[in-house]
Amino acid sequence: MKEGPSSPHRDPRAELMALTAELRPELHRYCARLMGSVIDGEDVVQDTLARALVALDEIKDMPRLRPWLFRIAHNRALDLLRSRAVRRAEPIEAASDVADEASADPMETLMRQEAVETAVSRFAELPLMQRSVVILKDVLDESLKDIADLLDLTVDAVKAHLARGRARLAEINALAATHAAARPVSEAVARYVAMFNTQNWDGLRALLADDVKLHQSTYPVRLGSAEVGRFFTIYATLGGVRLQPAWVEGREVIAVFEPGAGATPSYFMWIEWKDGRISLIRDYRYARYIVDDAKLLLAPDGDTAPNKNAH
Known part of the structure; x- marks a missing residue:
């Protein structure tokens, strides 16, 4: 060493x-x-x-x-x-x-x-x-x-x-298989991505559970809808950030594209749901090295039509 x-x-x-x-x-x-x-x-x-x-x-x-x-x-x-x-x-x-x-x-x-x-x-x-x-x-x-x-x-x-x-x-x-099979986008993720990409921040805040948690690398865990709601306030100031459904290691995640990043995601988010509300957000914006090793499988661009049989 x-x-x-x-x-x-x-x-x-x-x-x-x-x-x-x-x-x-x-x-x-x-x-x-x-x-x-x-x-x-x-x-x-x-x-x-x-x-x-x-x-x-x-x-x-x-x-x-x-x-x-x-x-x-x-x-x-x-x-x-x-x-x-x-x-x-x-x-x-x-x-x-x-x-x-x-x-x-x-x-x-x-x-x-x-x-x-x-x-x-x-x-x-x-x-x-x-x-x-x-x-x-x-x-x-x-x-x-x-x-x-x-x-x-x-x-x-x-x-x-x-x-x-x-x-x-x-x-x-x-x-090992050379290609991973495409998967349907869940209704919950499709809704989240669509609301984020149209900057419907109030709608996203309304999806937060009262006891929702936000994990962001070395930052302290944020707890509660009021505190986690500031997460969207920050993204509202960034501008040009676009989301796309994706999968990594069999988990449905959300790829984040920043302005000028082209076809390569800058990082990803992972969201958990309970009773139709967001219970946990893991945002890897401050741990971008993770995406370097992640084998992200992206949903087709614009494929965010809700699939009610997938979750």
């Missing part, structure tokens, strides 16, 4: 906050693939940073912050995955030949490129330790030694997990 020298007069909290802005996209790339979900990965990132701030007050000897954050994220993600019993870890076998990171082996380069281009959700099909090693080596380009230190393994064990994980990931990619 790469981290510069520390000052003898460190302010741990200030240092952590400064590092956080730089490190969040990288932490998300790791956590999203570990969880098999860009949305769940961001939840782990936020939880990691909250836990780190609390832990700073209890630590006597300050650790190097970058590897420490990755270790917290790793442990938190594994706790969640184990609680779901997603996968059983496979036993370590003898280490296969893995090129050293200092060499410019063409096969190594090809394997790293395949890992970077692999859909986030497919990593969830790997056993946990293989998953962690492949992500750290092939996606984040960490050294074998740093991976061993983070995961409390020997370098030979890291090589074994890497070789097996790469082979399994290649099999998964070979079997």
Whole structure:
């Protein structure tokens, strides 16, 4: 893990906050693939940073912050995955030949490129330790030694997990469907998008449940229709923002297009409903790195006609 020298007069909290802005996209790339979900990965990132701030007050000897954050994220993600019993870890076998990171082996380069281009959700099909090693080596380009230190393994064990994980990931990619099927737009999302695109802010506020919650990255959670209603007040001042229904990881979401963005969404929102009212809004405007790894499937432009059989 790469981290510069520390000052003898460190302010741990200030240092952590400064590092956080730089490190969040990288932490998300790791956590999203570990969880098999860009949305769940961001939840782990936020939880990691909250836990780190609390832990700073209890630590006597300050650790190097970058590897420490990755270790917290790793442990938190594994706790969640184990609680779901997603996968059983496979036993370590003898280490296969893995090129050293200092060499410019063409096969190594090809394997790293395949890992970077692999859909986030497919990593969830790997056993946990293989998953962690492949992500750290092939996606984040960490050294074998740093991976061993983070995961409390020997370098030979890291090589074994890497070789097996790469082979399994290649099999998964070979079997994966090349195209996702189009889906109907739900009536609720169609109505929300249509009202937003026509700037019917009062109509949108009327859809909010009394106890609605708004999550926006590192900002405090907003609660209640009056407080969350300001969300639309802010968007009313931006101008030119357009929404389009979409899907990511099997969840119906809403892609957000900003002026000048062309055909590429800038970020997305995820909305939950209860009894026909909005109960939760997750807006990823301040965590735009998520869309870089999200395989968004957009509904056809203008396809917001309500489908009363879908929700």
